[in-house]
Amino acid sequence: MTLASTTLAAGSLSAASTDWTLLRPKLSDAVVDTLIMVSATMVIAGIAGLIIGTLLYTTRQGNILQNRWVNAILNFVVNFIRPIPFIIMVVALGPLMMSTIQVTIGIEAAIFAMVFTATFAVARIVEQNLVSIDPGVIEAARAMGASKTKIMFSVMLPEALGPLILGYTFLVIGVVDMSAMAGYIGAGGLGDFALQEGYRRFNWEVTWVAVLIIIVLVQFVQLLGNVLARKVMRR
Amino acid sequence: MSENTSETTGAPGEEMVVLSDVSKVFRTGKTEVTAVDSVDLTVNRGEIFAIIGYSGAGKSTLVRLINGLEPTTSGTLTVDGRTISGASESELRKVRTDIGMIFQQFNLMNSKTVAANVAFPLGVAGWSRERRSARVKELLEFVGLESKAKSYPDQLSGGQKQRVGIARALATEPHLLLADESTSALDPETTEEVLRLLKRVNQELGITVVVITHEMDVVSTIADRVAVMEKGRVVEQGPVYDVFSNPRTEPARRFVSTAVKTLPTGDAAAKLKRRHPGYLVNVEIKDQTPVGSVLAHIGQRGVSFNIVQGGLETLQGRTYGTLTLELTGEITAIDAVVEQLKTVTTVKEVRA
Ligand SMILES: Nc1ncnc2c1ncn2[C@@H]1O[C@H](COP(=O)(O)OP(=O)(O)O)[C@@H](O)[C@H]1O
Ligand SMILES: [Mg+2]
Numbered sequence A: 001m002t003l004a005s006t007t008l009a010a011g012s013l014s015a016a017s018t019d020w021t022l023l024r025p026k027l028s029d030a031v032v033d034t035l036i037m038v039s040a041t042m043v044i045a046g047i048a049g050l051i052i053g054t055l056l057y058t059t060r061q062g063n064i065l066q067n068r069w070v071n072a073i074l075n076f077v078v079n080f081i082r083p084i085p086f087i088i089m090v091v092a093l094g095p096l097m098m099s100t101i102q103v104t105i106g107i108e109a110a111i112f113a114m115v116f117t118a119t120f121a122v123a124r125i126v127e128q129n130l131v132s133i134d135p136g137v138i139e140a141a142r143a144m145g146a147s148k149t150k151i152m153f154s155v156m157l158p159e160a161l162g163p164l165i166l167g168y169t170f171l172v173i174g175v176v177d178m179s180a181m182a183g184y185i186g187a188g189g190l191g192d193f194a195l196q197e198g199y200r201r202f203n204w205e206v207t208w209v210a211v212l213i214i215i216v217l218v219q220f221v222q223l224l225g226n227v228l229a230r231k232v233m234r235r
Numbered sequence B: 001m002s003e004n005t006s007e008t009t010g011a012p013g014e015e016m017v018v019l020s021d022v023s024k025v026f027r028t029g030k031t032e033v034t035a036v037d038s039v040d041l042t043v044n045r046g047e048i049f050a051i052i053g054y055s056g057a058g059k060s061t062l063v064r065l066i067n068g069l070e071p072t073t074s075g076t077l078t079v080d081g082r083t084i085s086g087a088s089e090s091e092l093r094k095v096r097t098d099i100g101m102i103f104q105q106f107n108l109m110n111s112k113t114v115a116a117n118v119a120f121p122l123g124v125a126g127w128s129r130e131r132r133s134a135r136v137k138e139l140l141e142f143v144g145l146e147s148k149a150k151s152y153p154d155q156l157s158g159g160q161k162q163r164v165g166i167a168r169a170l171a172t173e174p175h176l177l178l179a180d181e182s183t184s185a186l187d188p189e190t191t192e193e194v195l196r197l198l199k200r201v202n203q204e205l206g207i208t209v210v211v212i213t214h215e216m217d218v219v220s221t222i223a224d225r226v227a228v229m230e231k232g233r234v235v236e237q238g239p240v241y242d243v244f245s246n247p248r249t250e251p252a253r254r255f256v257s258t259a260v261k262t263l264p265t266g267d268a269a270a271k272l273k274r275r276h277p278g279y280l281v282n283v284e285i286k287d288q289t290p291v292g293s294v295l296a297h298i299g300q301r302g303v304s305f306n307i308v309q310g311g312l313e314t315l316q317g318r319t320y321g322t323l324t325l326e327l328t329g330e331i332t333a334i335d336a337v338v339e340q341l342k343t344v345t346t347v348k349e350v351r352a
Helices: A003-016 A020-058 A068-081 A086-092 A094-100 A107-131 A135-143 A148-186 A190-201 A204-231 B057-066 B089-096 B112-126 B130-140 B157-170 B190-206 B216-222 B239-244 B250-259 B266-275 B291-295 B331-342
Strands: B013-027 B031-044 B046-054 B074-079 B098-100 B175-180 B208-211 B225-230 B232-241 B279-286 B304-315 B320-329 B348-349
Touching: A003 A086, A020 A068, A020 A107, A020 A148, A020 A204, A068 A107, A086 A107, A086 A148, A094 B112, A107 A148, A107 B074, A107 B348, A135 A148, A135 B089, A135 B208, A148 A190, A148 B112, A190 B089, A204 B279, A204 B304, B031 B208, B031 B225, B046 B057, B057 B074, B057 B089, B057 B291, B098 B157, B098 B190, B112 B157, B130 B157, B130 B266, B157 B175, B157 B266, B175 B190, B175 B304, B190 B208, B190 B216, B190 B279, B208 B216, B208 B266, B216 B250, B216 B266, B225 B331, B232 B239, B232 B250, B239 B250, B239 B320, B266 B279, B266 B304, B279 B304, B279 B331, B291 B331, B320 B348, B331 B348
Parallel strands: B046 B208, B046 B225, B098 B175, B175 B208
Antiparallel strands: B013 B031, B013 B074, B225 B232, B279 B320, B279 B348, B304 B320
């Protein structure tokens, strides 16, 4: 008998006898952990990325906070951080975590790494959506005597709100993806559950249940984002 | 609609915008562009002042200097007695609430309703909520868009968008309205509608209007005085009739020729001469020019005439333009007729 068919046999054997009474509490813990990691990351990185992205846009040549140096530095930092694979980032951020939050494993450490990575992704998405704003609208606001903060909060962000919502929705999927790797530093979550309780024990049923829950989660977020964006853009 | 009640409102005829030796130089890398070059200009209170010029002449830059959207490079610029050149950004923000501006592409906020767009400058100027909504209602009535208060800009036609733009620009009861190519994105009919509205803004509300345009029609329809710009310089300025009935510079002449047929030259003159073998002269017609009474008597000299080309326009209630005449008869008699015409108007021979 080949190795593959043994695995398959073992898989179907254990699938038939999956003990959900033992697994259910672990699964609900995993769901909660994933929700905590994803939502905490989206909130913190969402705000931090919004600020950095807005600065990336407004410090551009000809924009209201035009500043060549700030713009160049921000661009460099974003371009430097963005290509680093998350799994490497989690490890590489160890020293920084140690000196700030004093832990390098567990859910806090995972959130730290996720926020750090997601912030720069959010920043780029925010910048890209702000760029599509008609500069004439900003000029009109200036001509009316609006201050720079008024322009940012009452003109730029509302004008780009629809695409921004879609951009954030898109990023949620990336953050869910990151959270699946959080198990590597002992943070739990659905990804870790699928690996530990499913894959490692040749239990495809458990793996697919975890996958299914992730799909439902992502679909729900996507639907919510689409509805909100449509409402904002009135289309 | 309430009148302008601010204490700074002065009598008509006083100076509203004064530019003395104003220049604006853009530096991008090593290249320098002098967009506005040593301009002297005065816009009087209560008038409609047009600035006409071809694309790239520096019109938009000039108008953006007036409300300080761009800082001047040199020279002094005052609006309503307040110095704009060299003013700080926070001073400029206050000044700008007293200056309205409308744009070619309307520049409305698509995320806000018509009413919210019009209310925006009121929020900036710190008006209370109740005063704001009363003012918005009044403004939308003035521009005839009460029914569109809750619509969004993308549900409006171009003309309606510009009317919202005008309502928004007038919200804080400014003394000065700047219009940068405000009708250039509109069809002729809508253009007329918007120009009529600007005329009402000027006449009913007493607001001084500066109109930027590359269209002769806009100037002749609403402006009192005009400045012609070319390569950053104001090459001619004065009352619209004076400038266009007697253009002294090349760009002014070109604008006049877009409105009326002027002295034919080159190919056009050659074609005209082939079809009309007589002696061709071009006579300028202005208000009261007695060209007709001269022509009425040339039969006595054995000379007859024929009108072969031309065009007349009315500007500010006065006529201007040129007619090309074909004169036939004895050479000496024709000479005498031309001399007689020269005593009443400018006469030019048509040469191929
Ligand atoms: N922000 C700017 N930076 C550099 N050059 C500019 C800028 N704005 C305008 N210019 C230049 O100034 C000149 C006048 O432009 P503009 O005022 O827009 O002319 P107009 O409105 O008459 O078409 C043009 O050569 C244009 O390229
Ligand atoms: Mg222009």
